[in-house]
Amino acid sequence: MSSKWTSRIIIGITLTFLIGPFLIIILAGLSAGDFMTFPPDGISLKWYLKVFTVESFRASFALSMFLAVFGTIAALILGIPAAYAISRYDIPYAETIKTIVAAPIIVPGIIVGLALLRYLVVPLGFTVTLALFLAHTALVLPYAVRVVSSSLNNLRGDMEEAAVLLGCSRIGAFMRVVLPNIQSGVLAAFILGFVTSFNQVPVSLFLSGPGVRTLPIDMLSYMEMTYDPSVAALSALLAFLSVIIVFVAEKFLGFSRYV
Amino acid sequence: MSNAFVSLQKLSLAYGSNIVVPELDLDIVEGELIALLGPSGCGKTTTMRAIAGLMAPQSGRIYIDGIDMTRMPANKRGIGLVFQSYALFPHLTTFENAAFGLRLKKLPQAEITQIVERGLRAVGLDRLADRKPAEMSGGQQQRLSLARSLVMQPKVLLLDEPLSNLDARLRLEMRAELQRVQKETGITMVFVTHDQSEALALADRIVLMNNGIIEQIGTPDELYGAPKTKFAADFFGFENIFEVEGNTIKGAAQSLPLGFESTSKYLAWRPGAIDVGVGNFSGIVRGSAFAGEQREYIIESKIGQVHAATPAADPSYKIGEEIVFDFPQDHSLPLAR
Ligand SMILES: Nc1ncnc2c1ncn2[C@@H]1O[C@H](COP(=O)(O)OP(=O)(O)OP(=O)(O)O)[C@@H](O)[C@H]1O
Ligand SMILES: [Mg+2]
Numbered sequence: 001m002s003s004k005w006t007s008r009i010i011i012g013i014t015l016t017f018l019i020g021p022f023l024i025i026i027l028a029g030l031s032a033g034d035f036m037t038f039p040p041d042g043i044s045l046k047w048y049l050k051v052f053t054v055e056s057f058r059a060s061f062a063l064s065m066f067l068a069v070f071g072t073i074a075a076l077i078l079g080i081p082a083a084y085a086i087s088r089y090d091i092p093y094a095e096t097i098k099t100i101v102a103a104p105i106i107v108p109g110i111i112v113g114l115a116l117l118r119y120l121v122v123p124l125g126f127t128v129t130l131a132l133f134l135a136h137t138a139l140v141l142p143y144a145v146r147v148v149s150s151s152l153n154n155l156r157g158d159m160e161e162a163a164v165l166l167g168c169s170r171i172g173a174f175m176r177v178v179l180p181n182i183q184s185g186v187l188a189a190f191i192l193g194f195v196t197s198f199n200q201v202p203v204s205l206f207l208s209g210p211g212v213r214t215l216p217i218d219m220l221s222y223m224e225m226t227y228d229p230s231v232a233a234l235s236a237l238l239a240f241l242s243v244i245i246v247f248v249a250e251k252f253l254g255f256s257r258y259v
Numbered sequence: 260m261s262n263a264f265v266s267l268q269k270l271s272l273a274y275g276s277n278i279v280v281p282e283l284d285l286d287i288v289e290g291e292l293i294a295l296l297g298p299s300g301c302g303k304t305t306t307m308r309a310i311a312g313l314m315a316p317q318s319g320r321i322y323i324d325g326i327d328m329t330r331m332p333a334n335k336r337g338i339g340l341v342f343q344s345y346a347l348f349p350h351l352t353t354f355e356n357a358a359f360g361l362r363l364k365k366l367p368q369a370e371i372t373q374i375v376e377r378g379l380r381a382v383g384l385d386r387l388a389d390r391k392p393a394e395m396s397g398g399q400q401q402r403l404s405l406a407r408s409l410v411m412q413p414k415v416l417l418l419d420e421p422l423s424n425l426d427a428r429l430r431l432e433m434r435a436e437l438q439r440v441q442k443e444t445g446i447t448m449v450f451v452t453h454d455q456s457e458a459l460a461l462a463d464r465i466v467l468m469n470n471g472i473i474e475q476i477g478t479p480d481e482l483y484g485a486p487k488t489k490f491a492a493d494f495f496g497f498e499n500i501f502e503v504e505g506n507t508i509k510g511a512a513q514s515l516p517l518g519f520e521s522t523s524k525y526l527a528w529r530p531g532a533i534d535v536g537v538g539n540f541s542g543i544v545r546g547s548a549f550a551g552e553q554r555e556y557i558i559e560s561k562i563g564q565v566h567a568a569t570p571a572a573d574p575s576y577k578i579g580e581e582i583v584f585d586f587p588q589d590h591s592l593p594l595a596r
Binding site: 156158159161162163164165166167168169172176177180181 | 311312313333334336338339340342344346347348349350359360363364407408411
C-alpha cells in the first residue's frame with residue numbers, strides 16, 4: 001500500500017505544480033475586481049472580454065501570429081532540405097553543421113537577442129520587424145531540422161532510388177515520395193515551431209521597438225502600467241489555444257512521436 | 260564483344276577507400292537470364308547498383324545496347340531494379356505504386372489502367388490493388404516491387420534477391436513466373452541470389468562472385484559439373500577438397516598415399532562420391548545426419564575432416580565409431596587453384 005500511495009502523492013504534487021498555476025491564472029482572470037488577486041474578487045467575464053478591446057494587444061497579437069506563422073514556414077523551407085541533406089548524403093562535417101544549427105537554442109536567448117540588436121539592427125539598419133522575423137526563423141530552425149530529421153530517419157533511402165529508376169529526377173523523387181511520407185513530421189515541426197515562436201520572450205525583448213512588440217512583450221509592459229486581471233485573462237486564453245493546438249496535433253498526427 | 264547487350268568493362272567499384280569490386284568484366288547477351296551468385300558481402304548488390312546508375316564507378320565502362328551508360332543519370336538509363344528491401348512507396352496503394360513510372364511518362368489514364376491491371380494480374384495482386392504496402396505480406400510486397408519494374412518494360416531488369424522472402428511453395432511459383440515473364444518479354448534479366456539451387460534452376464548462365472571477383476562464368480551444367488576453382492567447387496557441393504602431389508594426398512597434419520596418380524594441384528569430391536566401408540583411409544565418425552535419401556557423415560581422419568554420404572538403405576555408422584573409406588579416382592574433380 002505504501003508504494004502505491006507514495007506514487008499517488010508524487011503524481012498529485014507534480015500535477016499541482018503543473019496545473020496549479022494555470023488554474024490560478026484562469027480564476028484570477030475571472031475576477032470582478034480591478035486588480036489581479038487570488039482568490040478572485042467575485043466572478044465576471046469582463047476581463048476576458050476586455051482583452052479583445054485593448055488596441056496594443058491586437059497589434060502585438062497580429063505581430064506574434066505573423067512571426068510564428070511565417071518564421072516557422074521560413075525555418076521549414078530552410079530546415080527540410082538541410083535535414084534531408086544531412087540524413088541522405090555523406091556531408092563533410094555533418095555533426096558540426098548539426099551543432100551550429102542547434103546553436104540558437106543552446107545559446108541563451110538574451111545573448112542571441114543582444115547579438116542581433118548589436119550587429120543587425122543598429123549597424124545595418126534592419127527594421128525591428130525584419131530582425132524579429134530573422135530571429136524567430138533562426139530560433140525555430142533547430143526544431144524544424146530535428147523533427148524533420150527524425151521522420152526522415154524512419155524512412156528508408158532506397159525509396160528515392162526506386163523513384164529515380166522509375167524516371168524521377170532527384171528533386172522529383174523528393175517531392176513525390178519523400179515529402180508525402182514525412183508530411184506528419186513536417187506538420188509536427190510546424191506546430192512545435194509555432195508554439196516556440198509564439199512564446200518566445202528573451203530574444204524578442206531586445207528587438208522590440210516603439211510600436212513593434214510581440215504579444216508576450218506587450219503583456220509584460222502592459223503589466224508594468226496596469227495591474228488589472230486582463231493579462232491573466234489573456235494568458236488563460238493563450239494557454240487554451242496552445243492546449244487545443246497540441247491536443248488536435250496529438251489526436252491527428254501522433255505528435256508526441258516526434259518531440 | 261559485338262553481341263553483348265550489357266557489357267561491363269574493367270569496372271571498379273568502391274565505397275570511399277574501401278574497394279569492393281577491383282576490376283570486373285562481364286558480357287551479357289540480349290534476352291539472357293543471368294544469376295549473380297556469391298556469398299554475403301561479395302559485392303552483388305554493389306555491382307547491381309553500378310549497372311543501374313545509383314553508384315558511380317571509380318573507373319571502367321558500362322555499355323548497354325551499344326550505348327556508353329557510364330555517365331548516364333540513373334533515371335535516363337531505362338533499367339529496372341527490384342530492391343532487396345522492395346523500396347515500395349508507403350503512401351501509395353498497390354495500383355499507384357505500380358503506376359508510378361507510367362504516370363511520369365505521362366501516358367493516358369486508360370492506358371495506365373490497362374497496363375497496371377495486366378501487370379498486377381501477372382503477379383497475382385490484382386485483388387489487392389487498393390491496399391497500401393504496410394497492409395501486405397512480405398511476399399506480396401516483393402511481387403508488387405517486381406510488377407512496378409516490369410510494367411516499365413525496362414531494357415534490363417535487375418533483381419536483388421527477388422525470391423528471398425517467399426515461402427517454399429510461393430518461391431517455386433514465382434521462379435516459374437519469373438522464367439515465364441522473362442521468356443515472354445525477352446527482357447534481359449540479372450538476378451542476385453546466394454542460393455545455388457535457385458541459380459541452377461533459373462539461370463541461362465551463372466556468374467559466381469567471390470570478394471568482388473568473378474570466380475567463374477558458365478551455364479548451370481558447367482558450374483555444377485565442372486567448377487574450375489576451389490571456391491567454385493566448394494560452392495557447388497564438392498565439400499572435400501585436398502591438395503595432392505603425385506600419388507599422395509596432403510592433409511593439414513599428415514600426407515597419405517592416394518590409390519592413384521594425379522597431375523593437378525587439388526582434387527575434390529562430393530560427399531556422395533566418397534567410398535565408405537572399404538578403402539585405405541580410416542577415421543572416427545564425428546557427426547551423422549539423416550537427410551532422407553541419404554545419410555551424411557562428418558569423419559575425422561588423419562588428413563582432416565571428410566564429408567561422406569551413403570544411401571539411406573546402407574548400414575549406418577554411429578558417432579564415435581571407426582569408419583574406413585577411400586577417395587575414388589573416378590568422380591574426382593581436378594582443380595588448378
Ligand atoms: N554504403 C556502404 N558503405 C560502405 N561499405 C558498403 C556499403 N554498402 C556495402 N558495403 C560493403 O561492400 C561490400 C559488398 O556489399 P554488397 O552489399 O554489394 O554485398 P552483397 O553481395 O550484396 O551481400 P548480401 O548477399 O549480403 O546482400 C560489403 O563488404 C559491404 O560491407
Ligand atoms: Mg545484397
